[in-house]
Each structure stands twice: as structure tokens, then as C-alpha cells.
Amino acid sequence: MKNIILYIFLISSSLSAFAQQKDMLNQSMTSKLFSTDSANFSAYEFAKLSPFYIKKLMPTNYNGLKIGQNFEKGNLMKAQDASTLNNTVLSTEGISQLSSISIWGQFSYNRIIEDSTSFSHQTRNNLANPYYFGSPKNLSYQRTLYNLKALASKNIIKNNLPIGLGGDYRIGNHYSTNDPRGQVNDFQLNLIGTIGYNITKELMIGAAYRYGYGLEKANVAYKNSSLSQGYVIPEYNNYLINGYREPEQYNSDRTVQNNQTRDGLDAYLTYENPILGSFNFNYQTLKEKQKFDYRNSLAITEYVNFNLVSENYQLFWLKKLSSNSLSVDISYKSNTGDNYINVYLANSYIFKNKSLGAQVHYSISKNQFTHNISLGLKQYEERRQDGIAGNDVRFNQLNYSLSYGINHQNNNHHNWGVSVTGLYNQYLDSDFSVLLANEGTFTRNVIYYDYAYNTTSKYGGNITANYSIPMFKQIQAGIKLGATYLRRDDLKDFGRLLTNTPGKDRFSSNISLNLYF
């Protein structure tokens, strides 16, 4: 495993190193300024979706490295989240040109300490997952995640046929440091191949095929045998959560393997015109199959299957003016998951979420100042139905964000910036149907709690500040600080007795050292 990680890091570093061949102070400044231009930077972020876009929407050269620490604390959180979270991040990314090939790469390392979570022995990247272990006991979880992404694009046949390849590899290790000892190992590998065609100088179409494989292996054990032996403290019991209903105690065969395969197609359409700017339409559909089973030396016992279909429609418009730029990102995303229980030979659980969002960035560059004005609006709806229990819970929210940032760079290339953002999460409507006869610990602690959390409005703000200076003539080095505070309104009374309620607020902060080169 260590070799793989080393290999990943070397590849990533080498990708970044391509850009350093011509490194000069100008390049580092260009990279830094690029990162402060929210409209253009959002184009860069959009382009990470597929190799199809990297030649169009990414700069020729951009390299960055970040070492940071995020800290979150507060009980205004979902039932299965952590009340305190520490995340150490190392991430490096960059785009460079290798002959006629554009290559973008990113490596990230995350070390996360969660203190504490309950009812959640699972990775945090498969939240529609209907089949996992959980314990009522509050657990301290540690997670180590490595992620390597790479995209490459080349134009062939007189620049009329862009082709691209991409890969996304992630490995993770998640484990609790106290009993019951949940341990989850996961890895994901996703690949993409794209092809496009320039119909005219302004109009290009394209398509892609995606394929991915993933694996999650979970087991729950006890270091202190007296806890596993007698369940003297019922909180230490292990439960199997299967759907969105009361789980069952599950104190034997506490392992489960989830094999995942996914594939899908993308369709692209771009139109670029000096007057109208760059329009980029992206459609993506992905079908994922997850198979949960128990394996021992004798046999493989299949438990449930889970199908997840995701769709993403996105329109990104970038308009560059003389010294200003405007980006508009409109997207509609949906995920629909349904299980298949082998015991009943039928489906019992449906997960659905969808979001419709718009994000507008307007950047004005004037007299060594860059002003960024951003507006975000996103409607998010989620519904979980469990047919066995007859539970049907839905909520609908509207998220607003409005921010203003200013950045200044002087003649000595010293750069400073601040930004403030207002956040408002507005509860719109919901449905709640849970049979009282099925009310137990999980229903009260997770289903009721989450419903209370999701049906209250929240408001808050974020403030960031950064300062950077040139170093070693090739690097722009800076420090960035950020703080976010979120507070909720009163909880909605939905006629059920809550044994635990979401906290009033949550605070998060981050500090990072950022290098641009």
C-alpha cells in the first residue's frame, strides 16, 4: 500500500513539475491571480468534470499546492455526522502542456479525525448506502484518504477531433479508535474516455464513456473482549441498518463487503463566440450497482443489491470582457437509488435526491484590485422511503449564498484579499410518515433527529482572508484563513418526542498554506 501511495505522489508531483520547467515569477503570479478570479476559476473547476473541457476552460499552466487544517465543532449537524472534526489536508494540482497534450493532475491526502459519531460504521462517500453497520455508542473515527486524479486531452486530425482520457483513484481507511471497533477499507477507480468533434469553428460536440469499480469492506470488532462478550452496556451492541428503519442487533458475522461497478455516458456541446462567450453544456448519466455480501471460507452469502442512477445536466457560461469576467453555472443533478432484498426478492427502499442550482460569479479587475461578487442559489430535495417499515420522509430546502471579495496585488507582488459570504438555508416543505409502531432507538435518534435538522432553516456567514508573497523567485506563497458560523431557527414540531435534538450552531475554521507556481 505504501508503494502505491508513493507512486501516486510521484506521478502527481511529476505532473506538477512539467509546469515548473518554465517557472518564473510571472508564472507563479499568474497562477495566484488566476485563483483569485472567481469567474475564471469556476471555469477551471467545471473543466475537472471531463478531459473534454480542459483545453477549452483550463489555463495553459496553473499549479498549486495546499497544506491545510480544517476544524469543525458544534452539534448543528446530521445525526450520523461528527460533533467535532479535524481534517488535515495536503493537496497539489496543476495543468501543463506536454507537446500537444494537455495534462491536468491532482493528488490529495486527507487525514480526518471525527469525534464523535454514532450509528455510522461507513465511509462518508456512499451516503445513499442502505446497508451498513452502526452502534449507538459515540465513536471516535479516523480516516485516511488518498486521491489521485488525472485528465489528459489531445486534438487530432487537424485539431478537429479532441480525444481524452481520465482516471480517478481513491483509497481510504476508516477506523474507530474505541469499541466497538468499526473498520472500513475502500477503494474506487473511475475511468473516462472522451471523444469530440468540431462541427464548426464555434461549435463542438462530444461524448464520453465512464467505467468505475469500487469496493468497501466493513467489519466491527471489539478490543475489550468483555464488551463483545456480554453486551454489558447495550450501547456497545452492533446493529445492522438495512434501509431507513429500525435496525436489528447484529453481533455475529459482523463483516460485509460491498462491490460496486458503475458505467455511464456523457454528452457535451460547446459553443464559443467572441461576442457571446463560451457556452458549455454537459450531460452525464451514471448507473451504479452495489452488491452487499458476507464472505467466509465456505461461501458467499448475498444480502442485498443496490442500484444508483445519477444524472447531471449542467450549463456553464463564461464571458470574458476586457478586464472583467462573468460565469454562470446552472445545474440539475439527481440520484435515485433502489435496493433489492434477496430475502423478499423485492425492492424495499428508495432513495432520491435532486438539486437545481445556479451560481453566478462576476470578477472585476481594476487598478491592481480584483473584486469578486458571487451569488448562489440551490434547491435541494431528498426523499427516503422504506417499504418494510412504511417510512416515507422528504424535505425540500433552498440555499442562498451571496459573497463579496476583494483582492489586491501591489508592485512587489504582495497579494492580500478578504471575502465575506452570507449563507441562508431556507426550509421549504416536507413530508413525514413514520409508523409509531416501528419507533425505536434508531428511529428516534436518526430518523426523527434528521427530520428535525432538515426542516429547520439555518443562517450564517463565512469570512476568509489571505496574504501571499513571492518566494524563491518561482513561487507565490500565501496563507489563508477562514471561518464559518451557522445557526439554526427553532425546530419544527412534528408530533414526535425527540430524545436528542440538533444543536443550535456549528463553527468551522480553516487555515492553509498555499503555494502557486
Added chain:
Amino acid sequence: MRKLLYTLLFVTSALTACKKFQGDIPEIHPVRYQIVTSYASDNLGKVLPKARIEITITNTKTNLSQKYLTKSDGTFSLDSISPGVYDISASIKISATDYTALTGETVTKEVVFNASEKAKTITIQDNQITALKLISGTTGPWVIKQIYYAGSNTTTGASFRDQFIEIYNNTDSVLYADSLYIAEAIGLQNFTATNVYRQSNSQYDWSKSQGMPSDIDANNGYVYTRALLMIPGTGKQYPVKAGESIVLAQTAINHKSPFTGTDGKTITVRDPSLTVDLSGADFEAYYAPFLPKPLASDIDNPSVPNVEVLAYNGTDLILDNPGRMGYVIFKNKGTVDVKKLPQYAFPTTAPPSASSEKYYQIPISFIIDGVETQPNTASARVPKKLGASLDALYTYAPNGAYSSQSVIRKTETTINGRKVLKDTNNSAEDFDFLPLAIPRGFK
């Protein structure tokens, strides 16, 4: 090139069009379900009430329990119950006055009728019906009051050594424990074995045991015992006052304190608070005299009389600590010599060998009280051993094996300082648990 593009567009459309099941509601939903109760005896069914029979439905996986009352025709309908596995019981208490008036049969105590179905699977189909036949059982003078089968922690407690059974005089007068039999009721401990004959409830079909007479109801008229012990005595040697009990210990010592085993080694518990003091037990099971290799911890307390062992299992009175056992107490009837009761081997599909273990067949009519225990988790439970006339359902220590917990009969009422324990022949209703077993304790 254009062909290629059209092909790509076609494939894209095709793949996005052919979705799988994406209904708006799950295929499975809570179902309509009906319970129909009736009396096993047709004659009694004509005169006894069918209204307000208490139905208890417990989901075995979540342990969530609901109680309902039947309508006048003995039925109860649920519009929505989650598919799953349930323990279902029905119970009605009829006062002695009412019973006598309705049936013409004179009784002095209230009569309890029970019926049950253990591990009933409610499928995903609507309109399922379960029929329950109510029968009355014996509520005898003696009751099994407490069973400490779980034992205590193997590392810090006394493991299985501190197990005991407590039997209580539930009457208002002195009873004599002499010649009272205490037995473990044996049965099939899994749902999977294919080399045995089974009844519809997955329990052994004892009627197929080798040598079983064909003119008896081998499954419903008898229980089959593993350990079979008898309180010694001359007939009036061991009086037990009303509201008092006798404790039968596996080993009658103070398990909280270090003691020396028969091998000369000191046995110590690390956490005495997890175990119990059984030095004041009334009787103990001492197997060493007839075992070639006795258990070192099975020491004889000379001040505590030993029970007579008619049949045994293992190296001591080691109760099944997950709880997969039935317990019965009985006295012989008339001049029947219990030692001469017939014994049968398990009803295996292949004929048993000459050395196969055989088990005493005890008539239900002998039995004064019976209690069935089961593991605390649904997945570990086993086929039921005792019929509804002895114990409609079962009880269990919630935290399972080695938890220091005991199951204990609830106190129903107190009359002039004497506690009367609940006895409706349904341990799911009659029993609770103690977080730490207490010999002679009450709940």
C-alpha cells in the same frame, strides 16, 4: 465522421432511455394482517369469552412490541404491519367466579388461557391470517422464579461457575421440596440440520424417535430432558415456607471470593461485583463422584446438600449460557418411578447407534411449571421446546451470555407481606430480568 457522431448520439440516447425499476414507491409495503383466536376445546369455545383477548406482537429483530385486544369474535386486524419475523401471543385471564359460572366447572383460581406462535414470518403479501388456539395450563404451587443461565464475564467474572436456578413456593402454605425434580428440556438447537425429523415448528418430531409408541402424542404430551435432578429428602425433610424459595447452585460457594479448586489451584475473580455469593444456596449439583475427570471448580460444600442426579450433561450443571433451553419442575404422580420412565434418542433420519444418548420422556401432566429461555438476538434463536400449556413464549437475559443478568419472575401482588409471583404460563409476560442476578431477590 458524421456516422460516428450519429452512432454516439444513438448509443447515448439508448443507454439513458432504458432505466431499470424506478417506481415512486417501494415494492414492499406494510401489510394488512389478521389474528383469529379460538379455544382449543370446542366445548369451552362455545361458552368462554372471545372479546378482549390480549394479543402481543413482538418484532424479533427490533424487539419492538405492541399489544392489542380482540373484538367480540376473537379477531384482531391490523391495517399495516411491517413484513418480518414476529413472536405472537394471545392471552386471556378468566376469574374463578366467571369460569365456574360459564362452564359449570368449579375452580378456585383464575384460569389463564394462552396461545402463541414463535418466529412467525409475516410475508410481503396482504391479508395474511394467523390462527391461535388458546389452551389453559397448570399454575402450580411451585414456580421457577429465577434462572441465572447467562453467567458472568469469562475474563473478569466467574464465567459459568456461578449459575443457579431458584424455585419459589407461590402458595400461602408450607410446601416440601423433597423429591421435587428439576430438569432441562432438550430440543433441536438449530433450524438447519437435515438429518433429523422435524415438526412444522422446526422442533424435533419425537414421534419418529426409535422405539416411540405410536399411540401417544410424543410431541405435545411430553418433554424430553437432558439434566434431570431431584431434591433429596424423606418427604418432609425440606419444608419451604409460603413466599420463600430454594436455590439450586451449580457450585454452592461464594463466587466473589477466591477458592481452591480440586486441582489445588486458586480460582479468583477479578471483578467480584459481576458475580454472586451462592454459599447460602439450599442445594448444589455435585458431579465429581461419578465423573472420570471432574471439573476443578466443582467442589463440594459439605454444608449444602447435593441433589440427586438422574441424568446429566457435561461436567457440571452448566446451563446453556446463550439461553437455548427449557426448564421444568415436576413431581411424580402416584407410584410412578421417574427413574423408570422411558428414554429416547433424537429422531434422526438414520437409526441411532447403540451408544447414542437417550433422554427421559416426562409427561406434561407431571409438570408443575416450565420456563423456556432463548438467546437475546433473533438470529441466534432456536426452535421452541415447550408447548403453550407450559410456556407460551420465552424469556431471555437482554444482554445475553456472560452478562451477569438473570431472568426473574415478576411479582404480581403482595398479600400480608407475602409476594405472589406472576404465573400465566407465558414467560414473555411473567418474567423480567435482573441486571445482576440476586439469589432470593424479587422484581
